[in-house]
Amino acid sequence: MSLLIVGSVALDTVKTPFGKHDYILGGSAVHASVAASFFSKVNLVGVVGEDFPVEHVDFLNQKGIDTAGLQIKKGKTFHWEGYYEYDMNQAHTVATDLNVFADFDPVIPKKYQDSEYVFLANIDPELQLKVLKQIKKPKLSVLDTMNFWIETKKEQLLEVIKQVDIVVLNEGETRQLLKTPNLISGAKELLKMGVKKVIIKKGEHGCLLFEDDHYFAAPSFPLDRLVDPTGAGDSFAGGFIGYLAESGDLSHENMRKAVIIGSTIASYNVEDFSLNRMRKLTKKDIQKRFSEFKQMTEFEGEI
Secondary structure, X not given: OOEEEEOOOXXXXXXXXXXXXXXXXXXXXXXXXXXXXXXXXXXXXXXXXXXXXXXXXXXXXXXXXXXXXXXXXXXXXXXXXXEEOOOOOOEEEEEEEOHHHHHOXXXXXXXXXXXXXXXXXXXXXXXXXXXXXXXXXXXXEXXXXXXXXXXXXXXXXXXXXXXXXXXXXXXHHHHHHHOOOOHHHHHHHHHHOOOOEEEEEOHHHOEEEEEOOEEEXXXXXXXOOOOOOOOHHHHHHHHHHHHHHHHOOOOHHHHHHHHHHHHHHHHHHOOOOOOHHHHHOOHHHHHHHHHHHHHHHOOOOOO
């Protein structure tokens, strides 16, 4: 099945208690695309500057990611610099240099416009809406966002939320957007807007899936190696929609499975800086950890 991913492509500078790396490959669209590529062919739309290393494009192509929609503009690539302390759930921004990303105009190539699965990664909600208008009849559309857009373009964000099937937020964004301390009531409000499903990411505490009267709580995979959480949420979303695109099954039961698969992919992403762990990751590795995930959450018997 055809999968379109639109979002940021970046060169990140990241510092954690385990080291610092300058101008490494990052961006919401990159992390999501690489995660999804383990299950589905991906069409990527984004923008980079003339300084973007060719080897990064080669890496994406090697993962089966079509980069015909990757615009190369005069100037520098989007750069984010941040750091994490021992609370790895909290990123501290040092600098955000939008560069060519400031004028990003997501023109969807004609061959991508029939995409059945669409992931709108974290970009301006007005651009997300523009992307949706260029796609003919998607079978499934998923949207992610961040606190900055909630603060500056809430009305536009709510408009595009009403036009997608699934919204992915973290717990802080949910409370901020819906003005509630309660995640369940926040999810219910989003469902009332017409969204079919809501996923709330809780970092190291897992995630929640809401749809109609169904509710699913998934833990995160317990890790003894957490190096760099940058891109974990995008990796989750990419693995989630990539698996759904491969299976073509949008049933409630398969959605639960997709959540665990997304969490499995994200658990690998955080084990090293940038995409370093994902470069070595195999489908066999994913299957092994997915099985461990399943065993970890199964139980029998009555009380």
